[in-house]
Amino acid sequence: MKREQLFLLAALCVGCANVPKVNESRLRHEAETLAKRFIIVDTHIDVPYRLREKTDDVSVRTLTGDFDYPRAIVGGLNAPFMSIYTPADLEEKGGAKTHADSLISIVQKIASDNPAKFAIAYSVADVTNQFGRGIVSLPMGMENGSPIEGKLENIKYFYDRGIRYITLAHGKSNHISDSSYDKDEKWNGISPFGEKVVLEMNRLGIMVDVSHITDSAFYDVMRVSHAPVIASHSSCRSFTPGWQRNISDDMIKLLASNAGVVCINFGSDFISDEYRRRDESRRDSVLKYFEEHNIERGSEEGRKWEEEYSKGHPIAVADVKDVAAHIDHVVKLVGVDYVGIGSDFDGVGDSLPTGLKDVSQYPNLICELLKMDYTESDIRKICGGNVLRVWSRVEEVARQFRNRTGE
Ligand SMILES: [Zn+2]
Numbered sequence: 460m461k462r463e464q465l466f467l468l469a470a471l472c473v474g475c476a477n478v479p480k481v482n483e484s485r486l487r488h489e490a491e492t493l494a495k496r497f498i499i500v501d502t503h504i505d506v507p508y509r510l511r512e513k514t515d516d517v518s519v520r521t522l523t524g525d526f527d528y529p530r531a532i533v534g535g536l537n538a539p540f541m542s543i544y545t546p547a548d549l550e551e552k553g554g555a556k557t558h559a560d561s562l563i564s565i566v567q568k569i570a571s572d573n574p575a576k577f578a579i580a581y582s583v584a585d586v587t588n589q590f591g592r593g594i595v596s597l598p599m600g601m602e603n604g605s606p607i608e609g610k611l612e613n614i615k616y617f618y619d620r621g622i623r624y625i626t627l628a629h630g631k632s633n634h635i636s637d638s639s640y641d642k643d644e645k646w647n648g649i650s651p652f653g654e655k656v657v658l659e660m661n662r663l664g665i666m667v668d669v670s671h672i673t674d675s676a677f678y679d680v681m682r683v684s685h686a687p688v689i690a691s692h693s694s695c696r697s698f699t700p701g702w703q704r705n706i707s708d709d710m711i712k713l714l715a716s717n718a719g720v721v722c723i724n725f726g727s728d729f730i731s732d733e734y735r736r737r738d739e740s741r742r743d744s745v746l747k748y749f750e751e752h753n754i755e756r757g758s759e760e761g762r763k764w765e766e767e768y769s770k771g772h773p774i775a776v777a778d779v780k781d782v783a784a785h786i787d788h789v790v791k792l793v794g795v796d797y798v799g800i801g802s803d804f805d806g807v808g809d810s811l812p813t814g815l816k817d818v819s820q821y822p823n824l825i826c827e828l829l830k831m832d833y834t835e836s837d838i839r840k841i842c843g844g845n846v847l848r849v850w851s852r853v854e855e856v857a858r859q860f861r862n863r864t865g866e
Contacts, residue, residue: 490826493838494535498590499821500843502600502624502722502799503670503692504539505806506569507562518573525804525811528576530819531595538586538596538843539818540691541566542806543622545603547631547638556613559606563620566597579621583851600668600691603629604636604656614659623850624666626691627653627676637673639703648679661685664857666850669693669714670724670801674703677710686856687719687849692801694729695721695788705729708792715793718852720845722801723785727810729803730777730785737774738810744768769809779814783827786841795837799846800824 506517506526517527526539543562549555570577580586580596589596599620604627607613617625627636632645635653646653649672657680660667667684668691669677680688696705706714706721714721727734745765746756754761789798804811804818814823821842828838 486826486829487822490822490829491535493825493829493835494822494842497535497839498537498586498843498847499535500538500540500586500799500846501536501804501818501821502540502689502801502846503542503602503724503806504802504804504818505542505544506539507541507565508544509805510565511562517569518576525802525817527818528573528595530817533819534817534821536595536818536821537590538580538598539804540598540600540624543599543601543606544806545601545605545629547603547605547629547633550605550631550633555603555605556608559601559617560620563599563617563622566599567621570597581621581623583847583854586847598623600624600626600666602626602668602671602691603633604653605629605633607635607656609634609652611655611659614656614665615663618663618665622665624668624689624691625656625660626668626670627656627672627680629671636676636679638671639673640671644673644675646676648673648675649683654679654683657683658685661853661856662860664854666853669706671704674707674710677706678713681713681717684717685860686853687717688714689719689799689846689849690714690721690801692722692724692803692806694724694785697788698730698785699728699732699735702732702735711789711792711797715797718797718849720797720799720849721789722799722846723782723789724807725782725802725804725811725815726807727774727777727812728807730781730812734774734777734810741769741772741774776810777812779812779820779823780827782812782815782824783831786828787831790837795833795840796845796848798841800842 504526509524515521520529521527543559545555545559570579577597578589578594580598586596599622601622604625628638630640632638632641632643635656636649637644637646657667667688669680669688670690670693690706693706696707699705749756786798
């Protein structure tokens, strides 16, 4: 073989080896461009509760947590729904409404302290206008209907304060709906008052969120609601068989037939059955140890022990590819118009997948979708277009309600 041929062969081999790398970096660049170009809406980020536990300034880079302004800009995030999360035990203890109010005030203060960076979004028009002005929108969703406290007029009160979706229940069944985490199914679905809540949300233009509720409650909502609904942070149950917190294929089909959207939760528990089972058994061992040694969970001693235990029992988290697989599952099942992003950032801690550790990493997910041959138009819908379509429709249904009643 002549020297030129040898040289050419060597060059070709180097070229072959580089093909995937060149592709990868081209797709990565494209993903970053699309993240900036499209409106990214994330329907569930637990910033308010995080700041209630430990105050921090999210307008600058924070040392802890999954969200802050600089990282949102890197990730191309435009409209993170701030979760106004109310712990389930306040339903009995009292104080749910006051608690929700305090979290809403936290979000409003973030916006009023940093008008060049953040603004509350009360409508789809707000999100698009603020996107045009380079401002990160902070729409709000209320996780748990407990703060309604049995009074329909409180729904209008929270609407006026900026709430644009309500997750009917959280960890325990409440006066509105049964919870998928609670063995005690009070209502075998939603309560008679819960039906009124759904209709009042339709009338006002608040999206109904079916994450966290039982299957029976989901079917009740689908029967009662005049508007499409969202699952703000649920993944596909076909990956975690039997786990009611995720949404089943039949439910996805019904949700889509009513033009709703399921927004995929990134937590590894939601994404991978293996992770969820191992995490569950780890949690059981920790709780057993605490019980045997009379240690309170969350106490200084408890936290230290749990930290040490976790070091000795690490669990491999899911990967950004696995999250893309959930999106792909919904798309294959019902089409590309019914899936979105509901990360649960600041809510699922260490269980976030590799490649999706904080709000700077949405481009990694877009990159996976590009690798799976998703088109720009598909990706625009998944990133936020679908959620905005549902929100617009909910606004429209509210207008129709008001026109009918002459309000
Ligand atoms: Zn949740």
